[in-house]
Structures are given as C-alpha cells and as structure tokens.
Amino acid sequence: MKKLLSVSLIGLTVAAASTAQARDYDHVRIGVDVPYVPMEYRTAEGDLTGFDIDLGNAMCEQIGVTCEWIEQEWDGIIPGLLSRNYDAVMSSMTINDERRQQVLFSDPYITMPSAWFAASDLDIDEANEETLEGLTIGVQRGTLQDNYVTDKYSSVANISRYSTADDMVLDMDAQRLDIVFLDFPIGQSTLVENDNGDYTIVGEQITEPKEYFGDGFGIAFRQRDEALAEKFNEALATLKEDGTYDEIYARYFGEK
Amino acid sequence: MPDISAWFNDLLSGNLIFTPTTLGYYWTGLVTTTQLVFLSLVIGLVLAVPLAIMRSSRRKWISLPVYVYTYVFRGTPLLVQLYIIYYGVVFFDGIQQSFLWPIFREAFYPALIAFTLNTAAYTTEIFRGAIKATPKGEIEAARAYGMSQGLMMRRIIIPSAFRRALPAYGNEVIFMLHASAIASVVTLMDLTGAARYVYSRFYTPFEPFLFVALIYLCLTFAILFFFRFLEKKLLAHLKPQTL
Structure with a gap:
C-alpha cells in the first residue's frame, strides 16, 4: 500500500514537473x-x-x-x-x-576540507570526545558534517541543526553555539574573516575518513x-x- | 525481554530508514512536540481567561491594550513571531550577560514563548466571543438575585462561556499541534524536525513524512476524543437543552 502510494505520488510529481523530457x-x-x-x-x-x-x-x-x-x-x-x-x-x-x-x-x-571553528576564547586545541563534552555543536542539516558529528559525538555533545549556514552563523554570533563544523573555506570567510566576533579554526582541516568526507x-x-x-x-x-x-x-x- | 528486542530488530532489519536510531529521533520528536504544545496551551489558557474578561470590558483603557495584543498576534504568522523572538532577541546588547540568557540560549524557551503568546491571543478572542454571547436572561436572573458583577462573572458568565467556547477551543488545540511543526526552524528536534532530519540523511521524503503524518493524526484523534468527552460528561448540565 505504501509502495503504491509512493509510486502514485512520484507519478504526480513527474507529471507536474515541466517539459524537460x-x-x-x-x-x-x-x-x-x-x-x-x-x-x-x-x-x-x-x-x-x-x-x-x-x-x-x-x-x-x-x-x-x-x-x-x-x-x-x-x-x-x-x-x-x-x-x-x-x-x-x-x-x-x-x-x-x-x-x-x-x-x-x-x-x-x-x-574541500572540513574544519571546526569556535570563538577564540573557547580554548581547546583539538576537537575530540573529551574537549567537546557538554558543548553545543552547530551543523547544517543533512550535510556530511552533520552525519559525521551525529555519528561520532551525539552521545557527548548537543547538536543543533540548521537549514542554512547563515542561521548557524547568526546563532554563533548570538553565543548559542560553542563550536561549529563546516566546510573550511566557508568557515574561513563567514566566521574568521568576518568582524562580528573573534573566531578561529580549532585543530587541523579534516579530510578523513573518506566514508564521510568523500x-x-x-x-x-x-x-x-x-x-x-x-x-x-x-x-x-x-x-x-x-x-x-x-x-x-x-x-x-x-x-x- | 531479549525476545522482544530480538523480534524488534528482526522487524527492522533490511531497511535503512526505520532503524532503532531513527525511531529514537521520532520518539525525541514526539516528546518535544508534546511538551511544547501542552505547556504552551496550559499557560496560554491561564493567560487567556483574565485577558478575555478584560477584552469584554466596556472601559476602553482596559479592553484596548488586550485588543492590540490579540490583533498583533493573530495578524502575523507564527513563523515570523518565532523568528523575531528567537533571532531577534540577540540583537539587544548585553542579552548574553543578562539573567534572561539561560532562557533565550535554548531553542525550547523562545519557541514556548512564541507559541504561548500566539495561542493566548486566539484563546482570548474565543472566550471573549463566548462571554459576549451569554444569554441576556441569565444575566438578568443573576442581577435579580442581587449578585455583584464579580460574583455574576464567577458563577454565571464564565462557566457558561466555557461551555460555549469548548468546541472552538478544541479546534485551537488542534491548530496549535499542527502549528508546532515549525519548531524545527529554530533547531528544535520536534516530530517534523525528526522527519526533516531523516529525510535529509536518507533523501527519502515519503517514509519519514508519512510516518510523522500518522503520528500527528493519532494525536489529533486523541485530542478530539478528549474534547468530546469533556463536552459530554463534565459540562453535561450546561448542554443546550432540547425540549
């Protein structure tokens, strides 16, 4: 029944989509x-x-x-x-x-590597299970960073998921988030090179494991x-x- | 017990989307949604009763502020109110240092505040309508007994207004449940938030959204039955007589 329903729904979507057949x-x-x-x-x-x-x-x-x-x-x-x-x-x-x-x-x-970014006064050198314990981590929902953080740290830290990277930066400025995990150049340009706050990269840029970082x-x-x-x-x-x-x-x- | 969990794992094996982990997300979502809706409705109701009495007052300086409040909160989308309360407060300088920050830091409380203020505005108008619609005869009878304004309000107008407001209020409760689906825009993992997460992780819109739609349906049924019960039993003596 569910299958039938999905099939007919897909059918509708396809029929409704424009002419690019x-x-x-x-x-x-x-x-x-x-x-x-x-x-x-x-x-x-x-x-x-x-x-x-x-x-x-x-x-x-x-x-x-x-x-x-x-x-x-x-x-x-x-x-x-x-x-x-x-x-x-x-x-x-x-x-x-x-x-x-x-x-x-x-x-x-x-x-493009991923990287952790946090306010300079957070004072941790490296993100791992001990340093992240009890912190609130921001990620964009459904990104590979989300998957990585969810699988690795959801037992020790709180994870806040955002629809857009913009909302996440806003909450970082608001001090609702302790640390965010995102594509390195995005963090570099929206957090580090932005004068709203004093942010810095935490640890190295991350490209492994390939299972997550592709x-x-x-x-x-x-x-x-x-x-x-x-x-x-x-x-x-x-x-x-x-x-x-x-x-x-x-x-x-x-x-x- | 191991039997049950073995049976459960068996049931879930061979599919990627309904795993113990994702079911855990749905459960968290259900708890968050229920808490959020229940608390906002209770607080909203407590606020709405005095506000509705003020709103029905003939004195302009009492009724006007309440009118402005209900007009603003009924005249703007809940999503906008939520954004303003969640993202807007951080633009007040020094909020992070103030005693309010522990409340506004979490996503739950700004959402609770937005939902409460919104439902209180609607409930106020529902009760105000019910108070207005009190039959003249009841008021005249109360006056003839020599009741004061306060006593008449407490014994006659409010109880019968409750009875009349009940069906409309039941709708408001259901609307509130459905409106709570926007909580995930401020990072709350409510039912819809859980579905959005599973959707974006497995790229499958149908299963998670159909599943939470079913849960919403069940919740709605529970609310409907609860209100039918209330209407039939608790306030039976106030039921409109058909003789």
Whole structure:
C-alpha cells in the first residue's frame, strides 16, 4: 500500500514537473543552495555569484547550453533533483557513497576540507570526545558534517541543526553555539574573516575518513543522465586545460 | 525481554530508514512536540481567561491594550513571531550577560514563548466571543438575585462561556499541534524536525513524512476524543437543552 502510494505520488510529481523530457538538453536547470560564501551567494545588488556559479556558467558556455540557476534549500536538494525540479545540482556537494546510490556525480571539480571553528576564547586545541563534552555543536542539516558529528559525538555533545549556514552563523554570533563544523573555506570567510566576533579554526582541516568526507565536490545528475554528466566532465577538462578554471579559482581563493 | 528486542530488530532489519536510531529521533520528536504544545496551551489558557474578561470590558483603557495584543498576534504568522523572538532577541546588547540568557540560549524557551503568546491571543478572542454571547436572561436572573458583577462573572458568565467556547477551543488545540511543526526552524528536534532530519540523511521524503503524518493524526484523534468527552460528561448540565 505504501509502495503504491509512493509510486502514485512520484507519478504526480513527474507529471507536474515541466517539459524537460528530452534526453538532449539545450537548457539545463541547476539547483543551488544559497548563501554559502564564497561558493554560491548573492552580491549586495542581488546577483547570484560565487565559485560554483562562475564555474557552472563557464561549463555551460563550453558545452553550448543555456543554464538557469534554481534556488533550493539544502535539505531538499537531492529529492528536488530526483523529482525533476531541476536537472543538476552544483552546490558544494561532496561526492560520497551514500549519495552515489541516489545520484550520478560528475568528476570532482574541487576538493574541500572540513574544519571546526569556535570563538577564540573557547580554548581547546583539538576537537575530540573529551574537549567537546557538554558543548553545543552547530551543523547544517543533512550535510556530511552533520552525519559525521551525529555519528561520532551525539552521545557527548548537543547538536543543533540548521537549514542554512547563515542561521548557524547568526546563532554563533548570538553565543548559542560553542563550536561549529563546516566546510573550511566557508568557515574561513563567514566566521574568521568576518568582524562580528573573534573566531578561529580549532585543530587541523579534516579530510578523513573518506566514508564521510568523500572525494571532493561534484555536480549531481539523475542516474540516467549519463550523457549530460559526460558533457560536463569534458567541459571541466577543457576549462582546466585552457586556464579558465585557474582564473575562476583565483577569483575566490587566491592563486593556487 | 531479549525476545522482544530480538523480534524488534528482526522487524527492522533490511531497511535503512526505520532503524532503532531513527525511531529514537521520532520518539525525541514526539516528546518535544508534546511538551511544547501542552505547556504552551496550559499557560496560554491561564493567560487567556483574565485577558478575555478584560477584552469584554466596556472601559476602553482596559479592553484596548488586550485588543492590540490579540490583533498583533493573530495578524502575523507564527513563523515570523518565532523568528523575531528567537533571532531577534540577540540583537539587544548585553542579552548574553543578562539573567534572561539561560532562557533565550535554548531553542525550547523562545519557541514556548512564541507559541504561548500566539495561542493566548486566539484563546482570548474565543472566550471573549463566548462571554459576549451569554444569554441576556441569565444575566438578568443573576442581577435579580442581587449578585455583584464579580460574583455574576464567577458563577454565571464564565462557566457558561466555557461551555460555549469548548468546541472552538478544541479546534485551537488542534491548530496549535499542527502549528508546532515549525519548531524545527529554530533547531528544535520536534516530530517534523525528526522527519526533516531523516529525510535529509536518507533523501527519502515519503517514509519519514508519512510516518510523522500518522503520528500527528493519532494525536489529533486523541485530542478530539478528549474534547468530546469533556463536552459530554463534565459540562453535561450546561448542554443546550432540547425540549
């Protein structure tokens, strides 16, 4: 019965989704969760920008398709892809096995460590079960950081889960959170280089175990859109060769 | 006991979504939702009775402030109220050092405050309507007995207003239960929060949301039966007579 219901609900969603039935895309809709500085965010004028956006647009141009960015909150971003609200997700998504069961990933286009950030006066050198005991940890719901922290520290610490990274930073400033765990450059730009408070990285940048931290960021597609993924892979290779990739990288992270 | 847990593990084996861990999340969610809704309703009800009496007063300086309060809280979405109370308070300088911070630091209390103020506003208006609708004859009879205003309020108007307000108040209780689903935006792990967590971890919208929808349905049924019981038994003597 449940299966029947899900099937009919999926049917409805598919029927309701727009006309992009064709296998050959000339218009690709890309789901993105903003803001996530500096990967994807809006400028003061309201324009969508960031590393993912610039690289994605460059890839689309390379392939010769038009791209449309569709905003979607993180915790519904994969279901949105599967129910055809958009055709790809390029939103700082780490490639890992759990997600591979649901979606098809492009080649990784950047690798990004995670890191702990806390107020400078928290006074711990390293995050482990002893130092985190009794603290309140902030994570973005459904991220690999959430999974890692939940599996590793939910017995010793309180975990607060947020829909957006913005709300999390707000609660960090409000001193509701003791420590947060997020992608290193995001923490660097929203907490450390921000003058609202005095924050610092705690311990080293983290990239292991691969089971959680995966193989870098990839663009996600529906499983059957292999041709589309292949096109993006080719475009990425070309952009890396002709220097466009390095130029975009330098725009957001400085020279390599 | 081991038999039961073995049977339970057997039942859960072979699926990723209903594991002992996720069921634990749903249980935490159920507890949080129940606490939040129950406490806000009780405190809201206690606040609403005097507010409704003030609101029915003929003196403007008594009724107007209450009117403004109910107008503001019924005129804005609960989600907005919750955001203002949770994220807004931190913009007051020095709140972190004040004695209020232990309350506002947790997500539970700001949510409880928002829910309480919201339900109190609606309940006030429900009771005020019921008080207004007191039959003239009852008031005249009370006056004829020489009852003072206070005594008449206590013995005649309030009890019969309660009876009339009961069905509308039952609806308010159910609305409150459903409105509590927004608690997860301020990091509370309520029933909906648990479903959102499982949804984002396993990328499956149907199972977790259908499951919590069933739990909400059960809770709603319990509330409905409770109010039907109240209407039938406790206040039977006040039931409108059909003769």
